[in-house]
Amino acid sequence: MKLYHGGYTVIEHPDCLAGRENLDFGKGFYTTLIQEHAEQWARQAAFNRGRLKPILNVYEFDKEKTVSEYCYRFFPAYDEKWMDFIVSSRICILNQEVANKYLKFIESKEL
Numbered sequence: 099m100k101l102y103h104g105g106y107t108v109i110e111h112p113d114c115l116a117g118r119e120n121l122d123f124g125k126g127f128y129t130t131l132i133q134e135h136a137e138q139w140a141r142q143a144a145f146n147r148g149r150l151k152p153i154l155n156v157y158e159f160d161k162e163k164t165v166s167e168y169c170y171r172f173f174p175a176y177d178e179k180w181m182d183f184i185v186s187s188r189i190c191i192l193n194q195e196v197a198n199k200y201l202k203f204i205e206s207k208e209l
Contacts, residue, residue: 101129101157101201104140106149108206114194127197129157140209152209160200168196 103109112127119125130136133154140152164170173180 099131099159099161100133100204101131101159102133102136103127103129103155103157104136104138104143105153105155106140106144106147106151108153109155110203110206112197112201114197127201129159129201137209154207154209156204156206158202158204160202164196164200 103112109127114127115125117125117127137152137154140154144150144152161172171183173183
């Protein structure tokens, strides 16, 4: 499955301990299935930090191997169940071990 991360830097090796504490799930590496969402986030993040070049990072995620080893939640849509989880959670879903084992960097694109 392809996952996308928008920002203003190329990230070949995600660091799940980086980032701000006050995000939906705390520190972590945030990805989405929706390329357009990541592109919008990249443009906004680059603009907010005075950067000129938003970057879309693309990864291949081995979902099948991950689910055989880890407990996880997958939300195929932004619906009420997803919102309930967002509101009630403050944890990092994709921990460093999972990222190291199953998140394979494909490419970065300047937008």
